[in-house]
Amino acid sequence: MLRPRITPCLLIKNGGLVKTVRFDQPKYVGDPVNAVKIFNEKEADELIVLDIDATAEEREPNFRLIAQIAVECRMPMCYGGGVKTVEQAKRISGLGVEKIAISSAVIENPSLVSQTAQEIGAQSVVVVLDVKKRTAGGQYEVFTHNGRRGTGKTPMQIAQEMQAGGAGEIVVNSIENDGVMKGYDLSLATTMRAATTLPMTVLGGAGSLADIGKLIAACGVIGAAAGSLFVFKGAYKAVLINYPTQSQKEDLIRSAVMQ
C-alpha cells in the first residue's frame, strides 16, 4: 500500500534554520545540516528544505549550502527557494536533490514547468503554492515573494495549469496557518485535492500528530508536511527536533484511514 508521507519542512534564512509564524517573525532554531542528521536517524519519510529569502532578495539559490545538506540527507529531499531557470534546477538536481520546488518563477512563466521537466524529469518538478485569503471569507489566492505579492489567481487555477504543463507534485502552503499549530486548513486541502490528480503535499498549521491524522482522513494518500511540529516541543516552543516513530506513524495512518 502506498502510504501518506509525513514530511518535515525546514526553512532556511541566512544559512540558518528558522521557523516563522504567518511568514513573519523568523525564529532561529539551529543548524540545518544538524537537523537533517537527526531526521536521518528518525527515518523521516522525506524532507522539504525552503530558502525563504532567496526570491525576496532576488538572489540565486545557495548552492554550497544545498550541497552540504544533500550530502547528509538519507531521505528523498525537495529543495525550493530562488529557483528561476532550468540551469539552476539542473545544477541542484546534480547535487543529489530528488525534487526541485519552483514557485514564483513558474507562476510568472508557466512554460518553465515543461522546460524543467524535460531536463530533470516531470517527477522531480514540484510547484509550491503559498496561499491565503485576500479578504476574510473571500477566495483563496496564490502569493509569491514571501506572501507579499498577490498573483490574482486561485491555487486551483494554478495547480491545473501546472498539471497541464507537466509538473510532478503540488505543495500547497497556507500562509495564514503557518506556525500557528492549530491544524491544517482542511477545506483548502480537500478543494485542492479535488482540483488536481498530481501527488500533493499540504503544509501549514500542523500542531500535533492528530492534525496530520485529520488531514489524511480528509484527503487519503497525501503528503502531510510540518515545520513547527517537528522543531518545537511544548507550550513554550522549546527547540527540539522530533519526528514520530515507525509504529506511531503506522497507528496514525491506520486510525486515519478508518475514520
Add this chain to the structure above:
Amino acid sequence: MITIIDYGIGNLQAFLNVYKRLNIDATVAKESADLRGATKVILPGVGHFDHAMQQLNETGMREQLDDLVLEQKVPVLGVCVGMQMLAKASDEGASPGLGWIDGRVRGFSSWEPAGELPLPHMGWNDVRPVADSPLFDQLEDDARFYFLHSFFFECGSDANVLAVAQYGADFSCAVHADNIYGVQFHPEKSHHFGTRLLQNFAEL
C-alpha cells in the same frame, strides 16, 4: 569494488554515502577505463528514458558494459530509470534499451488498474518479494521503499519478476535475470531497508 556508472544522471552521491557508512569500497566510472576492476556495477537513473539512454551511449561505456555484464557475468543493479534501461524498449521514448532483460517499460497512465490514481507514483510503498533472492535477505516482511516514477517494467516472462508493489494492481518493482538485477524504487534513499538491500547486492 562497487562501480557506479556516472553518465550525468542520477544521485551517485547517495550510493557512495551508503557504501561509505557500510565500509564497502565504491567508486564512480565516467568512462570505459574506469570500469576496470569492477566486480559489481550500479546503474542509477532518473528522468526521461531516451535522455538517459542517449547520455549513457555518449559516455562510450556501452561496449565494455555489455562485455562486463553479458560475458563476464559481473552482477549489475539498475535503479529507477536505470532499471527501466535494462528492458528492450520503453513507451516513454523511441530509443532502444539495453535489452539485458526481456521486457518493455509501460506507463501507468495507459495502464487500466492505475485508473485515476495520482501520477507519478510517489512515496513509500510495500515491496513484496515473489521469488527467493539474496537481494532481499534479512529484509523485514513489512519492508517498504521510496518510489518516484510514472513508468514501470513489464517483464516478458514472470520468471524475471523478483518483487511486486501495488499501485492499482501489482506491478513488477524488482526484476532479475542471471547476474542482472533491477529495482524501480530508490534503495539509496530508503533508510535501513535500502541500506540492507544495497549491502545484499554488495555481498552477492
